[in-house]
Amino acid sequence: MKKIYLSIALLAITATSFGQRINIWTDGALGNNNWLNSGNWSQGALLATDIAQMNKTSTINGSRSILKITTEATSDATSEIIQSGTYVATVTVTDNGTNPFEGTAVGIYHNTNAYSASTFNINCKVTCTNTGTGNWFSIRNLNAGNTLKFGSNSALTFSTPDVFLDNAGIGTIGATGGTTTYEGTINSTVSSTLSFSGANGVHTFLPGVSFGANITNLKFFFGAGMTWNFNTADNVVIFDKTIQTNNAVAYALNVNAKNCLAAKLDLSSGSLLTVNVNKDLENMKTVALAGASTGLTLTIDDAVTKLHFANSSAETWAGSITVNGFKPGVIRFGTNNTGLTTAQLNKISGAGGTVALDSSGYLVLASALSNKDFNSFTSSIYPNPVKDVLNINTQESIQKIEVLDILGKTVLTNKGENTVDVSSLNNGIYFLKLTSDKGVSTNKFVKK
Structure with a gap:
């Protein structure tokens, strides 16, 4: 693997500076990987107006100011920048706000025109800023099959309100994008939106990735078929602000780690987002759907038992939700039956019937609930999950006890007692209707 060892502060300046040149790392005849030796560069010692084009092993052993960092345009090799000590690479563009995907806005550029299997690994601290009038900074990974990696020692710090992470770019709309992976920290000195783009491109978040407090939005910005993979560690929340969509195209988000997100889903008009829920998410915020053609599809793996959202009754739901793999008692909105309005419930399909919220906020088939108030009185049950005897705690005198399966079918009945034997039931999710x-009080429980 070709490696570039970072041990300096690297400064990239304006893309429009006089005398700009591409200075290619060659390692020359010296063979010592020394960043400061002019003999290791195709055009001599680095100048402030240079584009440092990396293609061989380099040890960065001193400070230099350069324009930007790129990879060689005609190489399918793997290059890598490794953190050494506490040095920080600072990339400063001077873009004036014409196009975030133009050369002057792009500070890190992985582009191998003649190849489609090149990898560029950045495993160091990088500060990214723009001293022009534009309010953005861009990182581009161009061409199908290319991979840009931000490793476990990477720490990206931005200072612009808008940051673009592009896997294909405006210039290649419809083309298959590359892959970018993230496993370090990402932060900003100002409130910033990270906009991800690239038609059919893939952005994958790995264990170790984290977003700082000033990263307020993660946005599907542009590129039909773009996919995000959250392959992080279980029970480590990596983002808790807002996930947005932009443009009337289809995107996908794969949840492969338990409770990795605690975010709001905010879909723009006409956009289509499929969330493949393969692990439990217990602390999601609200859901908002702008525009009648906006669609959220929740595809729920059979192993998932909890997909919990906050009360979303005050959010705009002009669009609709389709649930694939619906099971009553898995999806939840709030903590009671006010978590969604009737109009919102009517926009949910895929359950095989009309849905409602039970007294705990769980989405169930309306046929499983009484026509009376879903939360007429307070009750609780324990233990939950239960193996044999379920205990009931309430101040009311119970007249009838019913156990319903996830389809709303009554599978057990009992007279007014404070316990019910469920040992004969198959393992699964059930509802206890008292x-x-x-009136009626309903509790969800799991038979194990």
Whole structure:
């Protein structure tokens, strides 16, 4: 593997500076990988107006100011920048706000025109800023099959409100994008939106990745068929702000780690987002759907038992939700039956029937619930999950006890007692419906 060992502060300046040149790392005849030796560069010692084009092993052993970091345009090799000590690479563009994908806005550029299997690994601290009038900074990974990696020692710090991470770019709309992976920290000195783009491109988040407090939005910006993979560690929340969509195209988000997200889903008009939920998410924020043609598809793996959102009744739901793999008692909105409005419930399909929220906020088939108030009185049950005897705690006098399966079918009945034996039931999700003179109270439980 070709490696570039970082041990300096690297400064890249304006893309429009006089005398700009491409200075290619060759390692020359010296063979010592020394960044400062002019003999290791195709055009001599680095100048402030240079584009440092990397293609061989380099040890960065001193400070230099350069324009930007790129990879060689005609190489399918793997290059890597490794963190050494506490040095920081600072890339400063001077773009004036014409196009975030133009050369003057792009500070890190992985582009191998003649190849489609090149990898560029950045495993160091990088500070990215723009001293022009534009409010953005861009990182581009161009061409199908190319991979840009930000390793476990990477720490990206931005200072612009808008950051673009592009896997294909405006200039290649419809082309298959590359892959970018992230496993370091990402932060900003100002409130920033990270906009991900690239038709059919893939952005994958790995264990170790984290977003700082000033990263307020992650946005599907542009590129039909773009996919995000959250392959992070279980029970480590890596993002808790807002996930947005942009443009009327289809995107996909794969949840492969338990409770990795605690974010709001905010879909723009006409956009289509499929969330493949392969692990439990217990602390999601609200869901908002702008525009009648906006669609959210929740595809739920059979192993998932919890997909919990906050009360979303105050959010705009002009669009609709389709649930694939629906099981009553898995999806939840809020903590009671006010988590969605009736109009919002009517925009949910895929359950095989009309849905409702039970007294705990779980999405169930309406046929499984009483026509009375879903939360007529307070009750609780324990233990949950349960193996044999389920205990009931309530101040009311129970007249009837019913156990319903996830399809709303009554599978057990009992008279007014404070316990019910469920040992005969198959393992799975059930609902305990209690009837008193005040009405009905419903609790979800898991038989193990």
